[in-house]
Amino acid sequence: MTDQDLLPEEPLAVRKLRERFSESVLAATEFRGEWTVLAAKSRAIEMCRFLRGDVDLQMVYLVDLFAIHWMDHEYEHEVVILVHSFRRNERLRLKVRLAPGEAMPTLTEIHPGAEWHEREAFDLVGVVFEGHPDLRRILMPEDYDAHPLRKDFPVRGW
Amino acid sequence: MTARPSPGAAYTVERDDLNPEILTINMGPSHPSTHGVLRLVLKLDGERVVSCVPDLGYLHRGMEKIAENKTYHQFIPYTDRLDYLAPLSTNVAYVLAVEKLMGLTIPPRGQVIRVICCEIARISSHLLWLGTHALDLGAATVFFHTFREREVLYTLIEQLTGARLTTSYTRVGGLACDLPDGWTDGVRRFVNSFPKKVDEFEKLLTRNRIWMDRTQNVGVISKEDAIAYGVSGPNLRAAGVEFDLRKAFPYSSYEQFEFEIPTGTVGDIYDRYLVRMEEMRQATRILDQALRKLPGGPINNESRKVLLPDKTRVLTAMEDLIHQFMLVTEALTPPPGEVYHAVEAPKGEVGFYICSTGGKSPYRLRIRSASFCNLHVLSKIVTGGLVADVVATIASLDPVMGEVDR
Numbered sequence: 001m002t003d004q005d006l007l008p009e010e011p012l013a014v015r016k017l018r019e020r021f022s023e024s025v026l027a028a029t030e031f032r033g034e035w036t037v038l039a040a041k042s043r044a045i046e047m048c049r050f051l052r053g054d055v056d057l058q059m060v061y062l063v064d065l066f067a068i069h070w071m072d073h074e075y076e077h078e079v080v081i082l083v084h085s086f087r088r089n090e091r092l093r094l095k096v097r098l099a100p101g102e103a104m105p106t107l108t109e110i111h112p113g114a115e116w117h118e119r120e121a122f123d124l125v126g127v128v129f130e131g132h133p134d135l136r137r138i139l140m141p142e143d144y145d146a147h148p149l150r151k152d153f154p155v156r157g158w
Numbered sequence: 159m160t161a162r163p164s165p166g167a168a169y170t171v172e173r174d175d176l177n178p179e180i181l182t183i184n185m186g187p188s189h190p191s192t193h194g195v196l197r198l199v200l201k202l203d204g205e206r207v208v209s210c211v212p213d214l215g216y217l218h219r220g221m222e223k224i225a226e227n228k229t230y231h232q233f234i235p236y237t238d239r240l241d242y243l244a245p246l247s248t249n250v251a252y253v254l255a256v257e258k259l260m261g262l263t264i265p266p267r268g269q270v271i272r273v274i275c276c277e278i279a280r281i282s283s284h285l286l287w288l289g290t291h292a293l294d295l296g297a298a299t300v301f302f303h304t305f306r307e308r309e310v311l312y313t314l315i316e317q318l319t320g321a322r323l324t325t326s327y328t329r330v331g332g333l334a335c336d337l338p339d340g341w342t343d344g345v346r347r348f349v350n351s352f353p354k355k356v357d358e359f360e361k362l363l364t365r366n367r368i369w370m371d372r373t374q375n376v377g378v379i380s381k382e383d384a385i386a387y388g389v390s391g392p393n394l395r396a397a398g399v400e401f402d403l404r405k406a407f408p409y410s411s412y413e414q415f416e417f418e419i420p421t422g423t424v425g426d427i428y429d430r431y432l433v434r435m436e437e438m439r440q441a442t443r444i445l446d447q448a449l450r451k452l453p454g455g456p457i458n459n460e461s462r463k464v465l466l467p468d469k470t471r472v473l474t475a476m477e478d479l480i481h482q483f484m485l486v487t488e489a490l491t492p493p494p495g496e497v498y499h500a501v502e503a504p505k506g507e508v509g510f511y512i513c514s515t516g517g518k519s520p521y522r523l524r525i526r527s528a529s530f531c532n533l534h535v536l537s538k539i540v541t542g543g544l545v546a547d548v549v550a551t552i553a554s555l556d557p558v559m560g561e562v563d564r
Contacts, residue, residue, distance in 0.1 A: 031495045032258050062388050063500075064526040068513060080511070080524075082498060086385075086399065089406050093498070113388035116534045124222070139215035139563060148223055149522075155227040 011035055013057050013085075013092045021047060036093040044081075044096045045105045051083055051092065052110055059083040059092060062111035067121040069150045076100040077127050081107065103128040124149040180208060187216045191294050191549040194559030196533070198548070205544050210537040217563035225523035229489035230256050230330055233523070238324045240508075240525065241561045243286050244279035246315065247503040248561075249328040254409055255499035255510035256330045259492045262464065268332050268457035269411040274345065274448045275318075275327060276410070276501070277441040281352070282311040283504035283556075284434050284441075288359060291431070291553040295372050300362050307355055314344050330490060331465045332458025342449055349446050356438055363431070373427035377539050377551035380425055387538070388531040391506025392437060393555055396422035396429040403502035414451070415444050427554040434556075464490065489518040498526075505529050505556055525564050529557040 010018075014028045014035055024040040024047070039047050051059040061084040068078045075097035084091045098104055106129040107114035118129045119138040126147035129135055137144065146153060186197035195216035201208040221240065225233045237252040238245040250272050257263070264272075289304035312322045317338055319325040327334050363369045379389060384397035394401060402419045404412040420436035422429030458465050466485055467478040494516040500509030506528030513522040532555050540548045 032261065032497050034497060036496070061385050063507065064388075064498075064509065064511065064524070066511070066524045068522045082511075082526075086401060091498075111388070112386045113531060113534060116530065137215075139218040141215070148220060153223075155223065 011090060011092070012088070013051060013059065013090065016054060016057065017047060017050070020050060034091070034093060036095055038095050038097070041096050041098065041102070041104070044094065045107065045110070047094065048081065048083070048107055048110050051094075056088075057085055058087040059085040059090075061086060062107070062113050062117075063091065065107065065111075065114050065117035065121065067125040067127045067149075069125050069147075071151045074099070076102070077104075077125065079104050079121065079127060083111075098127065103130045105129070106131040106133075108132060123147070126150060179203060185548070187213075192552060193290065193557060194562075196552070196557065196559055196562075200545065200548065202545055205546070207540050207543055207545055207548060210540050210548070212533060212536060214533075214559075215563055217559045219564065221564040222523055222525060225520055227519060229518050230492065230520070231490060233520075234328065235324065235326045238326055239560055240527065240564065241283070241503060241505060241529070241558050242323060243558050244283040244504045245323060245325045246275040246319075246327060247279040247283075247501065248508060249325060250276055250410065251499070251501040251503060251508045252510050253328040253330050254501065255497060255512055256490075256492065258499045259495060259497045259512050259514055260330070260464070260490075262331050262459050262461070264332050264459050265456045266411065266453045267455050268459075270448050270452050271333060271337065271457060272328065272410045273412060273415065274445060274452075276503075277444045277448070278311055278315065278345075280441045280504040281438050281445075282308050282315075284438050285311070287434060287553070287556045288431075291550075291556075292363065292369075294549050294553045295369065297363065297366070297369065300359060303355070303359060303362070307352065310344075310348055314341070314348070317341055317344070329458070329465055331461065336457050342452065345445060346449055349442055349449065352442050353439060356435060356442075360435060364435075370428065372547075372550055373431060373554070375424065376427050376543065376547050377554055378424060378426045379535055379539055383535060383538065384425065387535040389506070389535055390528050390531060391502070391504070392433045393430055393506065393532050393535075395419060396433045397425035398423055403500055403507060407500070409499070409501060415447050417441075417444050427550055430554045430556075491516060491518055500526065503528055505558060505561065506532060508561070525561075527561040527564065529555075529559070529561040533557045533562055 008030050010028060014037060017037060018025050021043055024043040025037055026040055027038040029036050051057055063082040063084050065081050077098040079096045081094040104127055106118060118132055121127045122135055123137040123140050124147055181202045183200050185200055186192040187195040197213040199211045221236055224236060237248040240248045285304040285308040289301035292300035316322050318341060319327040379397045381398045384394050398421055400419050400421050417440040420433045422433050462481045467481050471478040472482045492514050494514055496513045498509055498511040500507045508528050509526035511524040512520045515521045540551050
């Protein structure tokens with residue numbers, strides 16, 4: 001038995017993404033029954049559109065979108081997108097890694113609900129979403145000049 | 159005065175000289191009908207709302223940042239303060255996420271007690287929603303009736319957890335304590351009397367001409383919009399989507415309970431009202447089943463590396479003393495990984511995403527709150543409507559700002 005045999009079978013959404021986007025699916029991992037697909041930034045938006053529009057998948061519901069700041073990695077941010085399919089009652093997590101200074105294309109055209117989530121990711125983590133209709137701070141005051149959820153932001157005092 | 163472009167132009171309350179008939183008014187953050195510290199900047203053309211810009215963040219406490227500097231157990235009290243109208247529900251949501259990360263399960267008794275907690279939280283949250291919603295529309299009587307019932311539940315919550323609001327009842331791997339003696343009798347009395355009370359509330363409102371006129375075909379969320387904006391909970395079901403996390407991804411033994419998911423057809427305020435009324439009945443039904451099947455046995459996971467051992471054993475058994483020492487000094491260290499766990503809270507889907515790198519605190523903890531997404535759809539559904547309906551619509555979405563601003 002090889003390691004390959006021990007891995008759980010990939011769900012339909014992951015297989016379909018691999019089939020259609022081949023090398024743009026950088027990795028697909030499972031942990032505690034949840035699947036995460038690491039997507040190449042260049043095709044991430046296309047993938048979301050595909051997941052939403054595919055007849056079998058219909059991942060039409062954007063559950064959540066947020067960003068994680070990483071230090072000491074070659075990438076600076078990870079944008080995490082969680083989508084749900086009412087048809088299949090399945091969820092899939094997409095992750096996009098952004099190099100320092102890189103912007104993320106907006107999801108608002110595919111999922112209007114992403115608008116506030118993206119504003120929050122911009123406000124708290126400092127990810128810029130290209131093409132966002134109204135990229136303003138949402139929780140912190142407008143004249144605030146830092147992004148508190150970055151890891152270089154101190155927990156106490158500022 | 160020279161015109162100065164400012165980043166907050168959307169929020170400024172100024173007269174627009176090019177459109178003198180457009181009146182800009184500020185609503186909130188301290189306004190009895192915004193249910194907390196929500197601020198809206200409304201532009202009105204007569205009685206019609208031309209635009210509505212919500213301004214959030216007045217209750218932002220940086221919960222997600224705080225979590226990065228706390229141990230997993232230390233964060234539990236903060237979850238009380240997210241949806242402060244149903245803290246038990248958020249307590250359960252958080253520990254389920256940590257338990258998923260650690261691969262823990264808890265014994266059946268603990269699971270059923272958690273179900274009881276969630277359903278009590280649901281009913282008390284819906285009672286507050288109903289009372290204030292009716293009050294906002296001028297039906298003050300309902301408020302007193304719902305608060306009388308809510309008081310019964312808060313007394314039960316106080317007996318169970320020692321606090322009315324800051325419950326912090328759950329622990330990773332179990333619960334703070336077992337049910338107090340005779341507590342289930344109190345719940346039983348409530349379960350027996352409550353369905354009649356719901357009928358009474360309905361008598362006051364459901365066929366009330368004024369109530370119907372103010373709520374029917376007002377603040378309509380279409381099925382498409384509800385899905386596109388990530389609306390969840392009763393608001394989503396009122397729009398006609400039969401989706402409930404208790405059925406879709408059952409947790410904490412919900413798969414063993416029989417209940418129905420009420421849905422609406424129009425998606426207006428009236429539908430949201432009817433859905434929540436039925437949810438209170440279904441929650442009572444779940445409580446009834448939970449009391450009947452409440453198993454005996456332990457409430458906590460048996461692994462002593464997770465929960466503090468019993469104090470009497472700490473003082474007599476060496477091994478327990480070691481576990482106590484390790485837990486207090488080293489805290490829980492879940493394995494590296496990332497999980498998301500969501501529960502069907504009274505307001506909708508409340509989920510915790512935890513990214514762990516193997517340390518004592520989460521590397522990143524993300525709170526997916528129901529009210530944040532539900533509130534997003536507000537400006538869309540009030541635009542074009544009457545200003546008086548804004549108040550009704552906010553109340554019907556049932557946002558709680560502790561959860562929106564986090």
